[in-house]
Amino acid sequence: xxxxxxxxxxxxxxxxxxxxxGHRDFGRDHVVSAAGHPxxxxxxxxxxxxxxxxxxxxxxxxxxxxxxHMLSYxxxxxxxxxxxxxxRDTATASLRLNRDGSGELTEATLHPVVTILExxxxxxxxxxxxxxxxxxxxxxxxxxxxxxxxxxxxRPASSSADSSTGGAD
Numbered sequence: 559x560x561x562x563x564x565x566x567x568x569x570x571x572x573x574x575x576x577x578x579x580g581h582r583d584f585g586r587d588h589v590v591s592a593a594g595h596p597x598x599x600x601x602x603x604x605x606x607x608x609x610x611x612x613x614x615x616x617x618x619x620x621x622x623x624x625x626x627h628m629l630s631y632x633x634x635x636x637x638x639x640x641x642x643x644x645x646r647d648t649a650t651a652s653l654r655l656n657r658d659g660s661g662e663l664t665e666a667t668l669h670p671v672v673t674i675l676e677x678x679x680x681x682x683x684x685x686x687x688x689x690x691x692x693x694x695x696x697x698x699x700x701x702x703x704x705x706x707x708x709x710x711x712x713r714p715a716s717s718s719a720d721s722s723t724g725g726a727d
Contacts, residue, residue, distance in 0.1 A: 566592045568600070587612060616653055616663065622696045623666050623704055624649040630690035631670070640683055643713055644673035667705040677712045684710050 572585025586602035587609055602608030603616060613621075624647045635642045651666040674683050687706045691697050697704045 620649045620651045620666055624668055626694040626696040627668055627690055630693040634686040634689045640679040641675040646671045663702050665703050669707050671709045673711040673713050680710050
């Protein structure tokens with residue numbers, strides 16, 4: 559086994575001159591950074607007086623789940639011998655707010671649409687989501703269920719991708 563460590567910095571940028579003198583007196587803006595990476599502008603969800611143009615922590619958790627699942631899935635595809643040529647996901651999550659002001663994410667659902675080359679491997683491609691979920695570090699770490707509503711598309715190997723499949727213009 560190997561242990562890995564990660565370091566990010568979060569710096570609050572929402573002081574409007576009076577600090578946290580009242581709930582409406584400060585911004586929720588902050589910057590998430592890590593060495594060698596572009597900064598990520600963060601805030602609270604707009605429901606909690608945040609800036610809708612910035613990433614909120616709930617979105618970042620859902621994004622981490624979707625990224626981790628995709629990367630795990632691509633690994634599984636290679637090890638199982640089917641070819642993924644496109645992968646897209648629109649992930650969702652539910653947040654429950656409690657009377658005491660606390661809250662928690664209660665579930666997330668990934669909606670991956672995976673395009674493969676081999677028509678005879680659709681069942682394998684669909685089953686690979688279970689294996690990918692078991693391998694995903696983030697899904698293994700969260701305290702709520704991560705569901706999958708996957709779709710598999712077959713693109714025959716002889717077909718060439720055109721610009722309508724999401725290529726750069």
